Amino acid sequence: MRNTTIQTACFFCMLFFSINTFGQEPVDFVNPLIGTSNYGAAFPGPIAPRGMASISPFNVAGPQNRPLEKDSQWLSNPYVNENTFLTGFSQVNLSGVGCPDLGVLLLMPTTGAVETNHLKYGSTYSKEVAKTGYYSVDIDKYKIKGEFTASKRVGVSKFTFPKGKSNILLNLGLGLTNEEGAMLKVVSSTEIEGMRTVGSFCYNSPEDAYPVYFVAKFSKPANHFGVWKKTPKYEGTEAQWMGYNGKTRMMKNTIKTVVGDSIGTYFSYEFDKKETVEVKIGVSYVSIENARENLERETGGKSFDAVYKETYDEWNKELSKILVEGGSYQDKVIFYTALYHTLIHPNTLNDINGEYPQIKRTKIGRTTDTRYTVFSLWDTYRNMHPLTSLVYPKQQSDMIKSMLEMYDENGWLPKWELNSTETFTMVGDPASIVIVDACLRGIQDFDIYKAYHAMLKGADQFEENPLRPGLKEYLDKGYLSTNYPGPVSTTLEYNTSDYAISLLAKALGEKEDYKRFTKRSLSYRKLYDKDLKLLRPRTATDNWYEPFDPIAGANFQANVGFIEGNAWQYAFMVPHDIRGLIKLMGGDKPFSDQLQKVFDIKQFDMANEPDIAYPYLFNYVKGEEWKSQEMVHKLVREHFKNEPKGLPGNDDTGTMSAWLVYSMMGFYPISPGDPIYTLTTPMFDKITIQLDPRYYKKENIVIQREINSDGKIKEIQLNGKTLNSFFISHDDFVNGTTLKVIQE
Amino acid sequence: MRNTTIQTACFFCMLFFSINTFGQEPVDFVNPLIGTSNYGAAFPGPIAPRGMASISPFNVAGPQNRPLEKDSQWLSNPYVNENTFLTGFSQVNLSGVGCPDLGVLLLMPTTGAVETNHLKYGSTYSKEVAKTGYYSVDIDKYKIKGEFTASKRVGVSKFTFPKGKSNILLNLGLGLTNEEGAMLKVVSSTEIEGMRTVGSFCYNSPEDAYPVYFVAKFSKPANHFGVWKKTPKYEGTEAQWMGYNGKTRMMKNTIKTVVGDSIGTYFSYEFDKKETVEVKIGVSYVSIENARENLERETGGKSFDAVYKETYDEWNKELSKILVEGGSYQDKVIFYTALYHTLIHPNTLNDINGEYPQIKRTKIGRTTDTRYTVFSLWDTYRNMHPLTSLVYPKQQSDMIKSMLEMYDENGWLPKWELNSTETFTMVGDPASIVIVDACLRGIQDFDIYKAYHAMLKGADQFEENPLRPGLKEYLDKGYLSTNYPGPVSTTLEYNTSDYAISLLAKALGEKEDYKRFTKRSLSYRKLYDKDLKLLRPRTATDNWYEPFDPIAGANFQANVGFIEGNAWQYAFMVPHDIRGLIKLMGGDKPFSDQLQKVFDIKQFDMANEPDIAYPYLFNYVKGEEWKSQEMVHKLVREHFKNEPKGLPGNDDTGTMSAWLVYSMMGFYPISPGDPIYTLTTPMFDKITIQLDPRYYKKENIVIQREINSDGKIKEIQLNGKTLNSFFISHDDFVNGTTLKVIQE
Known part of the structure; x- marks a missing residue:
């Protein structure tokens, strides 16, 4: 379907491809980076066979990524290989489509003070490795390594942080399309639940926009956590009362439900040495409870490596x-x-x-x-x-x-x-x-x-x-x-x-x-x-x-x-x-x-x-x-x-x-x-x-x-x-x- | 506290007061309309002693209500006696305060086609009756009688509709303050659940805005129901893709969760004769589940009249x-x-x-x-x-x-x-x-x-x-x-x-x-x-x-x-x-x-x-x-x-x-x-x-x-x-x- 030819050179291809593992099994021949340029609209991150969840690096936001930037031209994918500015890792994605949808639940590791504006916290990246069921990348600005795998309904991320103050952001505002609206609640220092509105595909039938529910579990309890909410800008008399008009509100250590068009959470850590945190995000199109059950039954008690191994084996069986x-x-x-x-x-x-x-x-x-x-x-x-x-x-x-x-x-x-x-x-x-x-x-x-x-x-x-508009004329x-x-x-x-x-x-x-x-x-x-x-x-x-x-x-x-x-x-x-x-x-x-x-x-x-x-x-x-x-x-x-x-x-x-x-x-x-x-x-x-x-x-x-x-x-x-x-x-x-x- | 003197004449007082019931018990002497003008900031609707839920007619939105209109001047109450344009009945309210807060979960009965813009569906009203634990009013435009009572955590509304198509709207966009953000889900043709963000009082500490959760149960199943969501207006290239840019989307008969700043639900009925529908709205500041439990344990199986009687008795005992x-x-x-x-x-x-x-x-x-x-x-x-x-x-x-x-x-x-x-x-x-x-x-x-x-x-x-800024100087x-x-x-x-x-x-x-x-x-x-x-x-x-x-x-x-x-x-x-x-x-x-x-x-x-x-x-x-x-x-x-x-x-x-x-x-x-x-x-x-x-x-x-x-x-x-x-x-x-x- 929809496609536009593009002649932009692929500067990084050689670099990335030299890292690919050479194996003997069918699964080892897969290169998920194929189709991530030239409007192929594939994404390089992990997914299980016919999986509901998947993880894609998200590099289509921000002026650094123009012309292949999601708001300045029609773009149907969360990742474009020649783009350079990464603003997170989306947890539900479509592959190879001609209209944008999904590309939400953006997880992003950072260090230092919490910054919630993706244009400020975004980073270049390097050392991409894309294999069946596995993706890893270095996030340059923060010297963080991100690794990703997925079971059928759960994305699993593993971040290796340097010593010091580190953060994991879950941004529910940013997404591939203009659709907005999210809800979240920090359940504890190791868990977040919520939903994000997605749809409508091709901006058709906008009334059919629908929720994707999620539960995120963290392998280490956060030292601090919080929620942010960007307030829409008011004008007129009533705006005078709002010192926070148009600004982002930071809500610390709260377990209240927060809803809005531009909201997110941060989990912050104080590490005295290099440390890893694994984040499992279970998704569901039915309910938060089901997202939690998906997470528990598919990945509960399993390490990142164990999930990766299962998905790798499943792919190999299919291929x-x-x-x-x-x-x-x-x-x-x-x-x-x-x-x-x-x-x-x-x-x-x-x-x-x-x-x-x-x-x-x-x-x-x-x-x-x-x-x-x-x-x-x-x-x-x-x-x-x-x-x-x-x-x-x-x-x-x-x-x-x-x-x-x-x-x-x-x-x-x-x-x-x-x-x-x-x-x-x-x-x-x-x-x-x-x-x-x-x-x-x-x-x-x-x-x-x-x-x-x-x-x-x-x-x-x-x-x-x-299904068949014009049927009468067609038959006549x-x-x-x-x-x-x-x-x-x-x-x-x-x-x-x-x-x-x-x-x-x-x-x-x-x-x-x-x-x-x-x-x-x-x-x-x-x-x-x-x-x-x-x-x-x-x-x-x-x-x-x-x-x-x-x-x-x-x-x-x-x-x-x-x-x-x-x-x-x-x-x-x-x-x-x-x-x-x-x-x-x-x-x-x-x-x-x-x-x-x-x-x-x-x-x-x-x-x-x-x-x-x-x-x-x-x-x-x-x-x-x-x-x-x-x-x-x-x-x-x-x-x-x-x-x-x-x-x-x-x-x-x-x-x-x-x-x-x-x-x-x-x-x-x-x-x-x-x-x-x-x-x-x-x-x-x-x-x-x-x-x-x-x-x-x-x-x-x-x-x-x-x-x-x-x-x-x-x-x-x-x-x-x-x-x-x-x-x-x-x-x-x-x-x-x-x-x-x-x-x- | 805060107050501004106003000299506007009370045109309707004599009319309203002639209807008040004369009784012998202390409870019968209460006139909840006292303090609903002159910035008294009381509301005339029902509440149980020290109740969490209450119902107030909401007549402070819309240019018809100027100067006592919520956005054109500082107004801390959902109801002003001299105003004339009613846009619903809020289910949580503060009484006699100097800053606005609460005044949300606006229930509004209408007839005919569903209209979601409060400036269009609003109406004048007449025949107000305000008693302890009871309020009733005729909504002129639709010839609907509304009656209201409340238990401690549940507001109960009873609408008497004329023959024909009738609707009950629950508007989660409109509210007393500029705070926004709501979530809702139609559970069935007799039930809605959700939450609405409220706060922050006096627009202080805006990061402390918080959720009020609710469950609404209807005595008759709706023939049709739906959710609306008003889309924020985009500009630029990306706006071209959105045929619905800045418009209200109608989502029919859906049980999906919808979130947003300007959302609501409608329950529609086709009546072949005059009919009544009772709506119970349980609230909670903890969770939807608790709101449902509050509703069930306080009012489950009870008629409007039974709830009113209990609240009346409780008030009489206190008074x-x-x-x-x-x-x-x-x-x-x-x-x-x-x-x-x-x-x-x-x-x-x-x-x-x-x-x-x-x-x-x-x-x-x-x-x-x-x-x-x-x-x-x-x-x-x-x-x-x-x-x-x-x-x-x-x-x-x-x-x-x-x-x-x-x-x-x-x-x-x-x-x-x-x-x-x-x-x-x-x-x-x-x-x-x-x-x-x-x-x-x-x-x-x-x-x-x-x-x-x-x-x-x-x-x-x-x-x-x-608590005590400047304490040191005070002591020095x-x-x-x-x-x-x-x-x-x-x-x-x-x-x-x-x-x-x-x-x-x-x-x-x-x-x-x-x-x-x-x-x-x-x-x-x-x-x-x-x-x-x-x-x-x-x-x-x-x-x-x-x-x-x-x-x-x-x-x-x-x-x-x-x-x-x-x-x-x-x-x-x-x-x-x-x-x-x-x-x-x-x-x-x-x-x-x-x-x-x-x-x-x-x-x-x-x-x-x-x-x-x-x-x-x-x-x-x-x-x-x-x-x-x-x-x-x-x-x-x-x-x-x-x-x-x-x-x-x-x-x-x-x-x-x-x-x-x-x-x-x-x-x-x-x-x-x-x-x-x-x-x-x-x-x-x-x-x-x-x-x-x-x-x-x-x-x-x-x-x-x-x-x-x-x-x-x-x-x-x-x-x-x-x-x-x-x-x-x-x-x-x-x-x-x-x-x-x-x-x-």
Whole structure:
């Protein structure tokens, strides 16, 4: 999704990367600094697989960090690798998104007198070390070393202070977005409880701003503690009475509850030698009590090192579901880091006792599995969820169950759900695709009929339908007119969803629905402009929209017709009907030429989803498959690197990373909803994907590459038998044993 | 204390007063509207004796209420009788104070669409009925009747709505002061919980702002509910992202915690006929849980009427400790209303489970008696506490225990304590006087030696002494110089405290201390200017302060020398040494002439404490006692009436009212600390004061007036024996049976 290209040089990359540990386990190949520049929007700090809590260094506040400063430009991440001014460590964070949210509960160690203004207490930093589940950094101004790890719902920080007066600040005012409002109470000299308002994602639906609750426990009792509150500035007669007007009030050693927009606490220590303090911060979206229970049950009695070890092991277990052999160290790093990035979102919403806030926060729900959240479905339906279905099917199943719970709670499947708020970001009705795709890949341990019913509601209900605005026109005309924003894009999204529904209808024997939705899925054809060989917006009177510039819309510029893209970037976004599109375009050659032109005229955008499958589309033209092989390889090399700017743009909650994981393994889910893959050259000699016996019959799939050249594929064999196309069904794939790709 | 005279006519008095119920019990004579104009600062709504919760109509916001509008001038009360624009009903309130605080948790019923801006939803009102423990009013705009009662920690509101859509708003943004910050959570369609920041009194010590927690329960489940939050206004780039910048966000049917400076909830109903809803709001200064427990244990399962009946009965029991016979209806009204006003503050701080926040809110304490708060001691030491010692000695005992707990918690006796914050308002060290006075009147069931130790600390410790600034100079010179604010006033206060300490030292056999403090108590004499026959400030070089205007300082104007007064209003404020002052002035005649002059030149201020005992001082001059009798009678008639402006100014947490109670009973505690009374003409035929057998031997005291003229006193008899002076010791008084005052 949203991304802006930036050319700022990465001054510090070499320095940081020389420190990375070289190990042998998959987990040791992860470099969390990848994607922390170039608007990748990843953060380098620790998180457990699909964790609720995470810790990120926060360096996007303060004029020192301009231009990549959170208030002076749109910035969706708490950390930017080239920034230099650190103002704390946020305890809840989003990874790889295009809008800011979370990035709050800022913990900051300082020394000397307590200073509560982050512009004054901030510092440069050095000696960053980022590993799976671990981050450390030296805070220059104070000569403090910070180390960080996390369990699923608890961030653990460890500060090594020099001798003298030291402080740990928990700033509840500063945060990534403009949302404000916090409450806190110092429970004792070792504990703080409270909440902070976060949301609303993209500044949409601001009434849905919601609380994150927390409990912080300190390993050493503070010698002094206190709360600060900055008072808003009053004017007029009444201001004369307030000596403290606009100033910060310091409240010492108090256990009273303090609320406000700009508040924080400090815990101060007097050390007569170098000392460490560990701070555990448990979070919850339900209550302070649950945050405390999360903290106690996940990390109670455990040292920093013990928590780190558990998270490290958990990551290694997850990442080891795919073992790669051969290939360079750097390739292993970008591969496992990408796999790591696909295991961050969707993440856990429920507390350890099973409780979670239901959609719209009208009730507290309870789950015995995992309630997932952060469904950036417009991004993730394309490849992230199919990958999860293959490698982590139980997680995918729980994600579908979470989506169906949302339907129960809210009456609608999610569109872009975040911590039980529906942000309604982006267009289309992607939940149906995700569910059908998983179902047809064999994940069926959920209420399929309920899911089908939910899909039909979203696809058919005209009145107050939050998922498909313009549905009536879409059904009347076959497309949305320029009366709606991004009408071509939205039409294509609806078509794709309708295709997925048609597949499920067919599987369920719902013949009428099958026919109906199959027909609906092809209506994009009415937007095909034969002269331009592009899809083009039409007005409400069915005329082509004029004046029409097919280039307009590149680099996320707003334009009539398309959302986050232009006519070139959407021309082939009919993954379910590429063969139909080939016919429309006049056959293989014109199709292939037009597809090639996208790249030639530099309209292919690796940093966004609409055209993400383009490199694979040459596989639809017999004899041109080598172009896909070349293009995918080229794009991998060009856009994915072991460096902070090593992602093409926003990771989009793992979508870019999932693209890389697939592309390096040599297959890609070319038509979301359809359980098929198209094939290309793997970038490792051998890839072993462990299959979950609860969902798959075979123990694993092995992909082998023969002849170590980068030449064209000569032959592909499944269990020794030659495949006669560059497509393979999911069933054949998971029930085969070995896929061998033989290069020339 | 603070007061500004206002001449605005009371347009509505006649209307309101015609509705008052005429009853026979003491409780039925109370008119809570007395003191709600002329800066009396009383509120007309319900409160239980010494209750923590109370309800006041809130009509001090909005331009409609100017000039008596809370932000356009200093206003210390939630209600002003002549104002017309009502914006809710506050659930915690102070009575008769000179600085604003509390006046928050504003409940407001409306009809139609939900409007959250108080300037828009406010209304005129009519048909006010104010009785002990009960208030009702019609809210014109909505045709809603509101009725209100309260138990000790719970306010109960009952709204009668017309058919249609109705709403009950709980506005946590609006409040009496500029302090902001609140948190709330709708627990269910019948319950809200939360907190609101209040303080700091007089805008002093703003870091001591503190939370009041609450739970609100509704008798009928809301059909819809929601929370609103007004967003602060941002500027600059970041503001562009916020479509809601500076606007109010409506959050429907949510159970999430919301915090902010300007937030509130609404509960909405759809009624198909006229309906009532009762709302119980339990409060606590400890926690939400305690607020809920207070609500449940005090009012759980009880109807509005049942709560009202209990509070009515409790008030009647308290007020019936003094029974008056004879006298007019109006005199009974002003008398019992005054007695009622002395039973509001100090009030209960502890929750029903005994918990309360300790001073400075570093810990939660627990009491098995009552922890009292709101100690406006500069006011109340003069007469309110002596009255409490006589009529409600158990309460006075618990108040002393509360003060000693504060000493334990804080290291110092209180000066002006408010809900466990020490506001340090006013001057002097009055706690000692209150404790000694009670002790010498026979209330001795507390740790007297601890109290003595605490007094000595306040009287003797130079370093960081928050009670007696300038102590060293006071001891060196005998007075404070003009280096300090209000040096004459402060010197007199220290003298008075030192006299009280000397009395206790004597009682305890501490001979050295007795001598030392006796001497200290007379040091004011160094400020006596023989020429002026007034007390006059001296500079640090011991010279008289020049230029000196004895009139400067009237009407609360700031001046060098005096706090809230001038040289005339302080000239006789040496209650413990009036005989010494007579000598200084050259004998009875010059003394009497000078005293008379205060009245003649209109420098006597009935509305403030320094000169409050002046009318009684003629009793020190043999043969002039009739002047006291006349003056007291005249002042009662002039300043105390059965109407909203029926108090001379701020009631000062019952001090003005206590003066009236004494003055109408015909005796007065002329020298605080000294267990003596001086006598004047009672204003009733018979007064029976019931004595508490836990503290006093006799069952009661009866005061009788003979011959119904307003003439001079001819003779006073105690148990039939003629008294030979107009003074009587507390012991003689409480051990006598009948005091008969025989007029000429």
